[in-house]
Amino acid sequence: MASRLVEQLGGQNAAGASATSLAEQIRALILDGRLTVGERLPSERALALELRRSRSTTTRVYGLLEGDGYVVRRHGGSTRVALPHTAHRLSDPDDDEAIDLSIASMDSTPGLYDATVRSLPRLAALRGTSGYSLRGLPELRDAVAARFTDRGVETDPDEIIITSGAVNAFNLILATIGRRGERALVEQPTFPHALEALHRYGYRMLPTPVDVTGWDERHVTDTLLRSRPHLAYLIPDFHNPTGATMSDAERSRIATTARSTGTHVVVDETTAELDIDRGWAPLPMSAHSPQVITVGSMSKIAWGGLRIGWIRADRALIARLISTRPSFELGTALLEQCIAVELLQDMPALTAHVASRLRAGRAAVAAGLGALGGLTMPPTSGGLSTWLDLGAPVSTELSLAARRHGLIVPPGPRFTTGGVLERRLRVPITLSPERTTDAMERLGRAWTHVMSGGATVDEQAPRAAVI
Template identity: 75%
Template sequence: MGSRLVEQLGVDNVAGTAATALADRIRALILDGRLTVGERLPSERALALELRRSRSTITRTYGLLEADGYVSRLHGGSTRVTLPHGRTAAGADADDDAIDLSIASMDSTPGLYDATVRSLPRLAALRGTSGYSLRGLPELREAVAQRFRDRGAPTSADEIIITSGALNAVNLILTAIGRRGERALVEQPTFPHALEALHRHGYRLVPTPVDVDGWDTRHLNETLLGTRPHVAYLIPDFHNPTGATLPDDERSRIVTTARNVGTHLIVDETTAELDIDRGWAPAPMAASGPNVITVGSMSKIAWGGMRIGWIRAERSVIARLLAVRPSFELGTALLEQCIAVELLDDMPALTSHVRRRLRAGRDAVERGVSGIAGFRMPSTPGGLSAWIDIEAPLSTSLSLAAREHGLVLPPGPRFTTGGVLERRLRIPITLPPERTTEAMQRLALAWEDVRGGAHSRTHELRHTAVI
């Protein structure tokens, strides 16, 4: 098995790359959080063999990284990841003027305060209980189940567990049903922290392509049939980051194929309610078969600070989830659950607010992109972001250059396995329009630097979390 460094770089993506450019790629991985401080890198000889490059090229690459403080080397010993002196996460946070495009999330809904006030009597009534809520409050589970029923998937409250966010839900599922060493089918690109969770649970990732025009469903179904993965992680509504939506007929076909080969489908619906002007509403994949385990969240429609998510699954899976959950948490905070009940009781107002905010953000990004030569923004009918084509494989270089202009920008490869999609950038449509306008002006300046051959090799790129 190859090293983690080469897995992140992708052999084909660095073929013929000079030492300076290779050092920049590795630096971006470090600052992006994909290589961790203290992690041991391959020896010069081993890396040269893996990348099919000369030993002198690798020696110079490591030398450049060491000179800038991104690795430490012991003569005849190991090479380990470091950060330059004085560059800490706290120091990065002190840059109040920086605009962080690694976070695709809006501020709280205007109704959050009133919902919090209304929730207090419900919370007070729970004071006589233990305060632990392994399944979740019955009224919240029923409210979530009703959302599924309204969308065409018959669901009872017994098929719902309330979690501390969607990523918490994914980790709970993998803890309960995961099998180390098995295959997991994932979209390419996809949500980075889901890839990390699957890696952490020991899965071997098998990618299937998604673009702004949608899925290659023939490839997806043939991959399911050919590799018979244990799990598949899909985002069928306003896919993160491409914004695509999977058609109804393809949903049922994928669910059937997965059921026939014994694959658990983990369907992430975190973005399902983020409709601007799609013009149609697909049925949830949960309506097509019992092998679908659905994850949802309040974070994108209400506020990221509300750590409320849920899992919908058949009762046998729910029982397995409840059996393992106490090993790492004893339930979800009651106050957030009480607030969520109030918010879900007024979904029309909530989704109307989200639609207005996303439309304004999308329009601001579109205006900014139109002023950058070579950039192309696809149709974006909803979701969190626009998946921008930048015309040339310079996404990582642009991300590094953007720091000089106070812009935190995850490169396209951050959303992939193997370091591909260097022509792409994810630009959130969730910021206030005036902040987006400023961000796009900074992006234009960074693009001028990259196209002119100048980019930073010393500024940090702080976005270990991509949301």
């Protein structure tokens, strides 16, 4: 069985790579958080066997990483991930000078303040209660259910549970129905934190390809029929990161196939309301099968700081979710729920604001790419980002170069299982035009550096001087 390091590297990236290139790839895994500080890495001998490389090559790889402070080695003992004292200065997202493109999210809607003020009497009326809310406020469940009904799938408030965001919702689902050692069908690429959650609950991944042009439906259905996975995690609307949207016919056939194989389909609708100019509105996937479990969130349409999400499922599963929830939390904060009630009462204003902001961000990204030369923005009708084809497997190299220009942008493999998609890069369209213009200028400098074959910072200066 491959070590986690080799799984993250991907055999394609490791094959034939020099020791310096392998060290760069592992450094990128550490900076991205795909390898965690303190994590034990394979021994030099074990890594050489896994990669089918010489022992001297793996010794050189670990030596380079140790010299830069990215691993700590004990003679005759273990090799563990570390961070050099200067690493945070290259990549700290809290650095005012850095622009962080690892988080594709907008600032708050202009209506958030007024909604907060309007929510206070509702909150005051709850002071006589315990304050714990396992299922969620009735008014908020009514509003979420009504939104599903408006979109074409009749929904009762009893089929809704309110959570502390979408990631929290997915973890609650896994805590309730998860089975360690089972298979999970996942899109390739997909939302990284969903992959992390599935790994944590012991699932084995079955990737199915998605691109800007959409899904390979036959691959999805064949994988379902052949492997009969316990769970499938899908993002059918403005897929993160490709921006693709699944057709109604594809949703129906995939949902039907999953029902026949007994697969739990978890649909992430966090991006479903991020329409700019798609020109059509598909039915929610839950309209095609009552067994579909849907996760949603306020984070992209209102504000990431408003930790409100929800799960739509049949009543039997809702009851199981409520029974499981107290094992790790006692409900969702009441103030956020009261604010969400107010915001959801004016969805047209919310979605109009989102479309306007995303349209401006998309234009700024397109202009920035046009100034670079060699990169073309694919059609992007909504969603969080554009999924660039770099034309060469240089995504990790570009990501590392960008950090040295004060830009944090995760490489394509960050969104995959197995370290593939080195030709791809996700660029958010969620920042303000001014911030986006600055980000694209920094990306341009990094792109020029990579395309010119420029030396890395490590080669240009003594290691002690790297900041």
